Amino acid sequence: MKVKQVEKMVRACMNQLKKKEYELGITKADVDAAVRVLQVIDKNGVPGCGGRAIIKINMSYWQHSNEPHTFTEYESYNEDPVIGKHEVQNFEHCVWLQVAHEVSHHVQYAICPHIKRFSRRGSKSYLKPHGDGFKTIYRFLRRDFINPLIDTNDSYFHHWFSREDLPKPEVKKKKLTKEQKENNSYRAKSKKLLKTWNSLWREKYNYDIYIEHGLQHGMSGGEFNFELALYSGYNEDSEDYSYDLRDHAHSWKEAYVWIGEEMKEIMEVL
Ligand SMILES: [Zn+2]
Numbered sequence: 001m002k003v004k005q006v007e008k009m010v011r012a013c014m015n016q017l018k019k020k021e022y023e024l025g026i027t028k029a030d031v032d033a034a035v036r037v038l039q040v041i042d043k044n045g046v047p048g049c050g051g052r053a054i055i056k057i058n059m060s061y062w063q064h065s066n067e068p069h070t071f072t073e074y075e076s077y078n079e080d081p082v083i084g085k086h087e088v089q090n091f092e093h094c095v096w097l098q099v100a101h102e103v104s105h106h107v108q109y110a111i112c113p114h115i116k117r118f119s120r121r122g123s124k125s126y127l128k129p130h131g132d133g134f135k136t137i138y139r140f141l142r143r144d145f146i147n148p149l150i151d152t153n154d155s156y157f158h159h160w161f162s163r164e165d166l167p168k169p170e171v172k173k174k175k176l177t178k179e180q181k182e183n184n185s186y187r188a189k190s191k192k193l194l195k196t197w198n199s200l201w202r203e204k205y206n207y208d209i210y211i212e213h214g215l216q217h218g219m220s221g222g223e224f225n226f227e228l229a230l231y232s233g234y235n236e237d238s239e240d241y242s243y244d245l246r247d248h249a250h251s252w253k254e255a256y257v258w259i260g261e262e263m264k265e266i267m268e269v270l
Helices: 002-017 028-036 091-110 132-151 178-205 252-269
Strands: 038-041 049-051 054-058 069-071 086-088 210-220 223-232 243-249
Touching: 002 028, 002 038, 002 054, 002 091, 002 132, 028 038, 028 091, 049 091, 054 091, 069 091, 086 091, 086 132, 091 132, 178 252, 243 252
Parallel strands: 038 054
Antiparallel strands: 049 054, 069 086, 210 223, 223 243
8 A cells, every 4th residue: 555655656756857847858658667666665774765777765764753853864965955854744754755865866867867968077977876966856856846745744645654554663772782882892993993904005005995894784583794895996007906805794793803804814915
């Protein structure tokens, strides 16, 4: 049932953007295509997403709640009076903001490449995830459709999500166990260590290493698991060196040991 409602929201946003005044050239086929790529999920700990062939809306996104609160946006434009943070009253408002945001990404990648005025290069490119192209589209939706809807506190639907469709109430934060405290301290230590190694590397080879961590993390069966990767790409100025290393860690303590050992080896070899 709620999928149908989110579909209606995506359709409403696309139909809004179809208006001639925006000069986006959106057709009925584009509207249908957007609805077709919609995925509605209900998962803790993951955001939504929007791309050329995907619009993913998460009913359990951390900012969604049925209580009045401030819904925030990306830091770079959170203070913008139109597309930035906004006061919301209920769950429906939250979902509208997420739908409008992800639909804007979809239009950014599916429609903007075909429009001349968006094809600027560099930092103005429509390709930048929360850059000018995205913000232009999102501003149309927020200014002309979403903000007025939220501010009049009207429901778009006769019957919005029933109570059992709402995400379960948040569990109150428990006191940290000794283990969790230890994990947190290793997390801080790991980050510090990564930073040190990175600056050493840069000094020695004059280019950056990239360290990705916290990828694919989540609770599965109550177990913390994340992927650590360390790699540097081909670099023409220095030797054509590239390095790739991946491993999994189940706690920050494991990660800390891994970072220490691997990095030491790399630095010694080179
Ligand atoms: Zn985004």
